Amino acid sequence: MITYGLFLYIILTAVVVFLSFGIGTVSENDVLTKNPYTSRLTARNRVIALAIFILLSAVSVCRIAVGNDYWVYRDNFNLIAQDRHVSYEIGFRYVVKFLQWFLDYDNYLPIFAFFSLVTVFLMVKAIYDQSEWFAFSLFIFMTAGYYFGSLNNVRYYLALSAAMYSIKYVLGKDYVRFIAVIAFAALFHKSVLIVIPLYLLATVNWNRIGHIIIGAFCATLLFFPGLYRSIIFIFYPFYEGSMFDTGQTSLTNIAKAAAVFIFALIYREKVKEDPKLKFGFYCNLWALLLYVFCSFMPEISRIGFYLNITNIFFIPGLIRRIENKKARTVWTVLICTAFIAFFALFLRSAYNTDVRILPYYNWIFQ
16 A cells, blocks of 8 residues: 655655754864864754754644544543543643633643654754764664654653653763653653663663672562563553553564674674663664563563663664674665665554554645
8 A cells, every 4th residue: 555655754864864864973072172173063963953854743743633542541531621530640630620721621632743843853852962973873763763653652752852852961970860761751651660670770881790690680580470470560550451461572673683683793892892782782682682581571672672672872883883884884784785675674564553653644735
């Protein structure tokens, strides 16, 4: 099934990636010396990043009836307005309630727009602040489906964007701000709290004994899944026996995480030398272990996304450290080809009823 929304997504991806090539790298030394060229480059970078933000926001803000849970959220907005019980986190409920003070009843479009703007801003800001290769990071961000996924699951992707933004605080060892950002994000989707231990564990310098401990922990996941399920359902009782409690995992997610793991092993010496790369390596490893050993967890893919979102920084960062120009070019082409193939499969699945970000509708031309 081909609709104009399919072409819109492809064109949007092509345009923002094309624009991203205009963003240059500003060295720390140039900033300290106040190089005049650096000032112009920084200004140009910000203008291009703003243009990318506007384009991505426009598609997100103008959508209507896009996403399998769009009308569920609309109905729950109305329930919140009526002061009826809704199983959403307190922060989300109060923000919706506050926005509704200024809106007519059942005026849901501005509410979706508000959360879209915040989510896209945090995502673009995170890439702008943290990526060593903005264009490649944005390419992965788009083709891996992270942006298009945000057209669905409003609360979750808001929390995911906050997790992306918080990574700079983890790597900068500013743990107070890191925990503050995640704690605030948990007011909108409490699943994000899982990144506090997982991100901090990814900063540990694991030795051989540590790897043995990781292996032993994975063994407990195999032999005592019931114990872990009982702990999970203390915090998420509504997931037990729900449509999300399927006991299944995604082979595609396993393949992606395994491929990145193998790529990292090939250049493991470079990974060892750089704290940022080690953080990305272990986040991807945690995701791989979760996908393989934790299929008993409801919505395991969501937890995995908090971890493999770091690939948008890890992959470009590792490629930039490959000294051999030919090898660097080959890896760049191979990885770009793989993500384009994944993007094609992702768009094909976008019509599925459990995703439904295609066909795309907007309230301007409906």
